[in-house]
Amino acid sequence: MFNTRIRVPETAAAGEAVEIRAMIMHPMDNGFTYSTQGTLIPVNIITDFTCRYLGEVVVQVRLEPGISANPIFTFSLRATESGPVEFEWIDQNGDVTTASADLTVT
Amino acid sequence: MIDRRRLLAGAGGLAAIAVVPLPAAATPADAAAAITEAFGDDRPFTDGPIIIEAPALAETGNSVPITVRAERAMDAPDRITRMALFSENNPRAALFAVSFGPAAAEAAIATNIRLNGTQQIICVAETADGTLIRAIHEIRVVVSACTTLEAQF
Numbered sequence: 001m002f003n004t005r006i007r008v009p010e011t012a013a014a015g016e017a018v019e020i021r022a023m024i025m026h027p028m029d030n031g032f033t034y035s036t037q038g039t040l041i042p043v044n045i046i047t048d049f050t051c052r053y054l055g056e057v058v059v060q061v062r063l064e065p066g067i068s069a070n071p072i073f074t075f076s077l078r079a080t081e082s083g084p085v086e087f088e089w090i091d092q093n094g095d096v097t098t099a100s101a102d103l104t105v106t
Numbered sequence: 107m108i109d110r111r112r113l114l115a116g117a118g119g120l121a122a123i124a125v126v127p128l129p130a131a132a133t134p135a136d137a138a139a140a141i142t143e144a145f146g147d148d149r150p151f152t153d154g155p156i157i158i159e160a161p162a163l164a165e166t167g168n169s170v171p172i173t174v175r176a177e178r179a180m181d182a183p184d185r186i187t188r189m190a191l192f193s194e195n196n197p198r199a200a201l202f203a204v205s206f207g208p209a210a211a212e213a214a215i216a217t218n219i220r221l222n223g224t225q226q227i228i229c230v231a232e233t234a235d236g237t238l239i240r241a242i243h244e245i246r247v248v249v250s251a252c253t254t255l256e257a258q259f
Contacts, residue, residue, distance in 0.1 A: 057207025
């Protein structure tokens with residue numbers, strides 16, 4: 001589990017495009033950098049990110065080492081009815097980090 | 107003023123940099139191979155409404171903000187279903203791949219990427235009816251991600 005920060009508006013009008021931001025605190029070690037002791041830092045990355053709204057996929061991202069540390073994604077979803085916006089990150093060891101927020105559609 | 111201690115410290119620092127091998131950079135051919143792996147090589151690329159928004163000049167390659175956006179409605183029969191970004195000069199050509207589900211309002215995503223030097227970024231998008239769209243954007247990078255050995259942003 002890693003710390004996450006998500007930004008979902010509390011309310012939205014039906015049919016509105018809602019901007020979502022999701023970040024996870026993760027070093028995203030790309031396997032090409034060295035520690036101050038001169039040893040190679042092994043690859044340690046988040047590999048998958050998925051956002052779902054009302055159970056339907058909004059975006060599904062496959063991450064590579066070319067993504068910066070603390071990966072952040074900004075995208076938008078079409079608000080239709082009130083419900084949860086769920087986020088899921090999976091790292092290379094298969095560990096899952098989740099977060100969710102409720103979106104109220106007025 | 108340069109005294110002996112400072113000189114030795116400087117020499118040690120230089121030696122430490124010298125023994126660290128820099129990762130081999132990809133070439134445009136590697137990027138093409140990565141695109142083939144992701145999308146196959148049986149479909150030609152077409153021009154389309156894919157826009158790559160990124161700074162023309164990035165100060166550090168460790169974190170370059172980039173937005174890829176398709177100006178096409180998500181309910182069109184030729185809507186964008188999948189996009190992937192490739193680098194021509196990073197040690198690994200693939201940067202990220204994103205697929206858009208039914209709840210997405212538009213085929214657009216923004217994130218931060220690492221870049222190993224000035225290079226072209228290639229975005230390949232696949233539409234629901236199977237055509238491929240390619241967009242290319244050049245980014246000049248002042249300090250490459252792979253030359254800063256311990257810094258992380």
